Amino acid sequence: MNKIYLAGGCFWGMQSYFDNINGVISTKAGYANGTLENPTYDLVCHNDSGFAETIEVLYDSQAVSLAFLLKMYFEVIDPVSINRQGNDIGSQYRTGIYYLQDEDRDIILNALAQLQLLYQDQLAVECEPLLNFYPAEEYHQHYLQKNPNGYCHISRQKIESAKYAKEEKISFSKPNDEVLKEQLSELEYLVTQEGKTEPPYQNKYWDHFEKGIYVDITTRVPLFISDDKFDSGCGWPSFSKPIDRKLIKELRDSSFNMERTEVRSRLGDAHLGHVFTDGPIEKGGLRYCINSASLLFIPLEKMKEEGYEAYIPLIQK
Known part of the structure; x- marks a missing residue:
């Protein structure tokens, strides 16, 4: 089991989307790479805490690759938008990929390099080691399951389609x-x-x-x-x-x-x-x-x- 941390705007929709992907074991909504201890939602939204709304993704690397998870992630973010996704504006809504293992870094950089080929503007997606992660308050966890009509910057159709996504294309890795x-x-x-x-x-x-x-x-x-x-x-x-x-x-x-x-x-x-x-x-x-x-x-x-x-x-x- 491996973990990757993905910031892509409001974590409500991101969590629902990744919960639907085959090979994902569990997710948590939370706050990553900030400067405070035990932040609250109010502090993250109204203070210069440095945190990004982020989901922790625990996945079975035998069932789904990190490269495929990143491909799915890129499909629901605007990678050139700075501190904004959908109607949500602020540094807490920035895009970022935060890793635990050094070997994941090269996979992420390679995926970002391929994504950059599709855009004239410079990508705004961070690629950094995870410095800290604090789970969000319980009412944020799996919010859209509890509140089906709640706000989400990712379309319901896109969230539903994640159930049927299959890793069919090549994924890059170095053999032993x-x-x-x-x-x-x-x-x-x-x-x-x-x-x-x-x-x-x-x-x-x-x-x-x-x-x-x-x-x-x-x-x-x-x-x-x-x-x-x-x-x-x-x-x-x-x-x-x-x-x-x-x-x-x-x-x-x-x-x-x-x-x-x-x-x-x-x-x-x-x-x-x-x-x-x-x-x-x-x-x-x-x-x-x-x-x-x-x-x-x-x-x-x-x-x-x-x-x-x-x-x-x-x-x-």
């Missing part, structure tokens, strides 16, 4: 080392897990320019699109930018008496390659030099079938 050794070739394992470099001009994608998307071979997280790929003459796949920089990590690399910037996938922590500043000026001046062995290519015509439909608009047809 034993599974990786079975799934990956020897070269793919050496590159992604031990930071090796494949030979130039002797890899599958260095001169590959078909339309589609390149994903992390260890987690299937989308990383690059074909529109950002260019021929750099270096013998490895070169991209002007990732789909979103939140999907990767850039680390100092001083190996082999060189100063370079290593690129790793955020969720899978797989070694991808390096980024250099000698890329085309018209494309931003960067060159992400990536090992083919770190990537899996999904052609445009198969992206929907493979679960990457949301990324199709990024590719110029």
Whole structure:
């Protein structure tokens, strides 16, 4: 059993909605990440306490993934609205995802990075460790069950539809080392897990320019699109930018008496390659030099079938 804490406006509707999702064991309405002890509803609403109305979600991770719960969460919030959801205004109604486990952070950041692709405005959803959580007063718990006609910024239809939501699309996670050794070739394992470099001009994608998307071979997280790929003459796949920089990590690399910037996938922590500043000026001046062995290519015509439909608009047809 795992827990995640979600702030998405008034907790009455949020709690009813998540109570209906298969795999959710229980929920509590409460106040998270504030500055007082044992806050009351009145203090949260009328004082600068820093709390957000939040629900605690206890879920069976064998029945439902955190990635799917976040997908459901995004469907009932306005992620670019600041301190407001529906008719409720104030910092206590801000949106936020608060986690207990460090490994959940990368899943959350990856989900937010994918969500950002759908919006021009910057997301206003917080991603922070849980500092504190205080259950709300009893009359707030499962409020809409007790008061079916009570106010809710989430439609009754949306709340009811949560009962039938199924996790059918791909969810991203990193397999354990034993599974990786079975799934990956020897070269793919050496590159992604031990930071090796494949030979130039002797890899599958260095001169590959078909339309589609390149994903992390260890987690299937989308990383690059074909529109950002260019021929750099270096013998490895070169991209002007990732789909979103939140999907990767850039680390100092001083190996082999060189100063370079290593690129790793955020969720899978797989070694991808390096980024250099000698890329085309018209494309931003960067060159992400990536090992083919770190990537899996999904052609445009198969992206929907493979679960990457949301990324199709990024590719110029």
